[in-house]
Amino acid sequence: MKAGQDRIRNLVINSFRAVGAENEARFYIKVFRSRRPHRFAVILLDPRLTHLELEMFAIQLAFLSELGLTPIVLHEGVLNRGGRRRKDGVDALHETLVASWNLKGIPVVSFLEEDERDSRPNLSGIRRATRSGQVPLVPISTSGTGTPKRKESVRSEFLKWIVAELKPFKVLYVTPEAGLVTREGRILSNVNLRLDPPLALQKELSRVSALLFGEILSLLEVAPPPLVVQVTGAEGFLEELFTQRGKGTLVKRGAEIVRHEDFSTLSRGRFSSMLGRAFGVPLRRIYHSRSFNRRYPIRSIFLERGYRGGAVVRSAGEWEYLDKFAVLPAARGEGLARDLWRTLLEYHDKFFWRSRASNPVNQWYYREADGMMRRGGWFYWWRGIPPSEMARLLPILDDIPDTLAQKDSPKGKKGRGS
Structure with missing residues (x-):
């Protein structure tokens, strides 16, 4: 296992050497591997991601897995109004992801619960999975909850709960926009809430990014420090994790x-x-x-x-x-x-x-x-x-x-x- 991790680590480092970021990649791999497995990162996949984007994400997730890094991956599920799972909804997406990741050698553990009375996953099981080098895949059931605003609230509350319980170092949103985007189409690189007034900044963002930024603000209000939130795309996911420059938007409370x-x-x-x-x-x-x-x-x-x-x-x-x-x-x-x-x-x-x-x-x-x-x-x-x-x-x-x-x-x- 260690030989395989070393091989993949060298492959990742060599890929960053091509863009002059070899030392940064080595540095962050060492930092992330020094933390408890379940506290590395929680990743939320945007439901608007295309099949191609999900494939690009899976390839990079395979790199992380081979490095011994096991993020907790969340995706939005689909339930009918009766609360029962639809085969063409959450099960179909979930099973597609599991099958795709298995083909790529990602040791995925499904947390698709059969018991609808409790839509929250077993946290002890998630911790055990990450300790054993497995990647937990957890659905968030948001359908059958009414308006889009209500769905966002359900997703936000679920994320707050899992962050409060597991205390991850990072939360990453993987979105089609690949970052927080202004109305002019510019991706913000860094947001420091101590120095950048949130209300003024929210007005500068596109409608989609402003809604997401509001959710991030709500999360950071209750999440334990030193949580940072990153918004990135499927293609630039590893670059956002392993380089100072990143490829997306970093949002943080800001240090005093x-x-x-x-x-x-x-x-x-x-x-x-x-x-x-x-x-x-x-x-x-x-x-x-x-x-x-x-x-x-x-x-x-x-x-x-x-x-x-x-x-x-x-x-x-x-x-x-x-x-x-x-x-x-x-x-x-x-x-x-x-x-x-x-x-x-x-x-x-x-x-x-x-x-x-x-x-x-x-x-x-x-x-x-x-x-x-x-x-x-x-x-x-x-x-x-x-x-x-x-x-x-x-x-x-x-x-x-x-x-x-x-x-x-x-x-x-x-x-x-x-």
Whole structure:
């Protein structure tokens, strides 16, 4: 089994290598596999998906299954008004999905209940299925419930219930629109409810997306943190899961980021511990030394209120230097890095930084930076600074001392760290 998972993992990674996202894919596969199986993700298939879209989704679901990732898949069922199952409704769709997935080697477990008196599945059975590497397929019965608005309410309440009970890390809506779409036809990439006013945003969305966004807001109001919701299409499903850029819309509550001017208003010990856990190595003593802080005085410290991530901006001569940018492993995949970055840009629009060539976040940095230069085993980045100034910045970057207890330093820069 492990050999098969390694083979599929390499296939997935190679496919992302073609678009420059190999390190991101490795990173997210590791993050997702570290969680309890039933808490990985709940996926809701839109009833408007075509047969071709369902086939594309199934192919990508087979990849996830081979990787040892077992999402819980929900689809809307069809009942007649008497509450009995119609063979041309939920049973037909459900049986079609089961047959298709079995042909693709997906170890699916059907939760199509025979007892209509209880339309909610056995949660213990779902947990057992995911622990054994099986994918639960669960119908939501919405027909016979009246108006379309009532159907949406039934689906919403079912989803709230299963999220409250299983506490998944992600909820993914797989829809024909492949994201939340504005009236102009643009797919939103990221929605931060702390920074983006929901009512104003809802008015900008198409009718279908506005209705779905309302359902997402209702879910996030009652769901336990740190749940994030993603809206994507069948074709871009894996890209939405395994890359920073994604291919759809990420909706989240948004982290509370607080700016500090120095360490006097926060716990230096907790902050240092967070950095050490995020980087996998402790800080060197020099980081809090007087000499280092006189040479590179702090301009801003950005900290998530729960100490799950943070960033440090210092002065380096006449320039500003992004000294640290880190998120705890347990918080990765929530979009916390984007929240930190967005807050940082409100205060600093011209700065430089560096990262190791092996850093999985480099693909994201590449999209956020104005320029990049590779120097030995390092990437040097800048934003808001003219490229012509980099000749003056290189000696500064080269001279910044190592503040992390790295086991291995990039070639050509022995003793230097980020």
